[in-house]
Amino acid sequence: MMPVFLAQLAKDRRSPALIILFIVGSVLATVLFTGGTQAPVTVQIFSEEEQTEEIEAKWEQLLNQEGNMEFVVTEEEEARDNVRQGRSDLAIKLFEDDYEIVTSSNLPTVQYVDQHVRTVFEREARIQVATEEASNPEELRQEIKSQLEDPLFAMEVESTTGEELSAHDMGIQLMYAFTLLVAMFIIGFRVNNVSKDKVDCIWDRVILSPVGKTSMYTGYIAYAFFIGFVQTVIVLMVFNYVLQYDLGERFDLLVVVVAVFTFSMVSIAMLFTGIVKGPEQFYALYPSVIPLIPLISGAYMMPGTITHPVMTFIGDLFPVSHAIEAMIGVTLYDATWQDITQPIIIMILIGVVSMGIGINLVERRRG
């Protein structure tokens, strides 16, 4: 196993351009598509109503109460200028009980901020309605507030479009989606070396050597796993430590998810290798099929956007949707070991089954 592993490593060491390109690529893609925004975002707020100061003070306090954004009261002129000249993505104009977003872009940040602000405004509106006719509005307000925060019945607040109104961070989700997508490419190309070397007759030499077939496969699989895992962890570390993204408290759990995902994906790639006619066909088909998987898994969209049962079924057959689910759980919802057990078990199952079938098919293809 070791010599096979080392030979693969030597090849990548000699021309690491591809790996480096992929690492840089997945970071760049994420930063580009998510607008490079990560918390804490500073949003300038202002008002032009009559009781400007009163309104500004009220909402500044409410908006800053939770979430990882910072809302700062600014002069109207200045806020508008900043948006116009691209110094900030957006500003918010406040009314008594409504708001307007001042922006010229369509970045995910805008939606992200909008979501947060809307939640705050809607909650406030409810409280307002409820307390209007009460004899002791202040007391009731406290009561409602504590109830909302610690509800007797778990209640899901939904907006008109049916989206969950929790602060779901599309930026983080896209980051994971791109990172795993790039990993799928690397893993696939490395697993494909199995059939490339087979066609090049290098296999025959290995078979004639005292190295058994099992340890030969293990060598290729171990290497594909190694390179996929290392490159994904490096990308996550860049996000976490260099770009200061907030990936949650449990980086260790993320690493576990990445490891299981990588194993599962190596197996899928092996299955793919077994199905296609040869390494050339693999190069032609794999890169066009792989990007579809996160797409139908809904990795690029808000959760719940894809509801077609066939689509979700197909998406669930691949590890990427389960991995993203687990990673988002860890990052945004403080998931623990127990919470990610299910996606992990599913990924392992996918891995074991497709590895078995894949190796069998690759074996059968030799005359």
Added chain:
Amino acid sequence: MLETVQLTKAFKGKTVVDEVELYLDQGESVGLLGPNGAGKSTTISMISSLLKPTSGDVKLNQKSTIKNPVDLRKVLGVVPQEIALYEELSAYENLKFFGRIYRVPKSELESRIQDTLEIVGLKERQKDLIKTFSGGMKRRVNIATALLHNPKILILDEPTVGIDPQSRNYILEMVRQLNEQKGTTVLYTSHYMEEVEQLCNRVYIMDHGKVIAKGTKSELLSILSNEDTISVQPNRIDEEFLAAVKEIEGVRKVEVSGEEINIIAKKASNIVSELVNVGERHQVQILNFQMENPSLENVFLHLTGRTLRD
């Protein structure tokens, strides 16, 4: 030492190797000669335990190797017809990889690599990537790879295909030295009869999956002992003329190659004067003719009515 017994391989019902029997004695250099598609590579794959025979056996020192090829693989060095190397790695890295998988002990690996590079004459280029090598150099590394574990038997499958004459001579000389000086037993496959003639003590000739002749060079040539080979150059060749030549008394085989006609005929038949007569009758002028020293090429022609290059 190594022998095959009724070795047969069929792919989807099509028999491509048909009851082939051949043997190798220790220290011998044996040639396997045949045109493309004769079944040489398939035979070799079965001998080297890469391919399971449909029927028949491969024996090493009287023991079947089909069930348990471990002993065979230890003493075998196989040079495949294709260049089986990592193009992206250097010659040295390739040899290191194959040395490792062939379990050359760590302490000897470095010296074995250098020795082998010396044998194939690529010591100076060892740090260069295979993909920068010429065809002949790749072939040499391809051979070097099979020598790392000091095999007792070396099987080479057309190791000189598509390379320049200089590299070709180098390889032939190299194989000869391995055989003569180190006592390595050699099975050499080729469709170039000159190579086999030059290198091998004994020759098997294969065609359509069958061994159609075997023996030492002189034994094979004696097949032709009561025949002459005549090469004729007429000013033009037409079907009627050829048909008439075939009718001449004593003519066994007629074969056109380019502008020449090769004729095999019984010795001492009055073929030459007849030929001139036939030519006159068909308005064909004989520009030149030559009695040839018989070669293995002629033996093949005699046996099959075709040339090896067909």
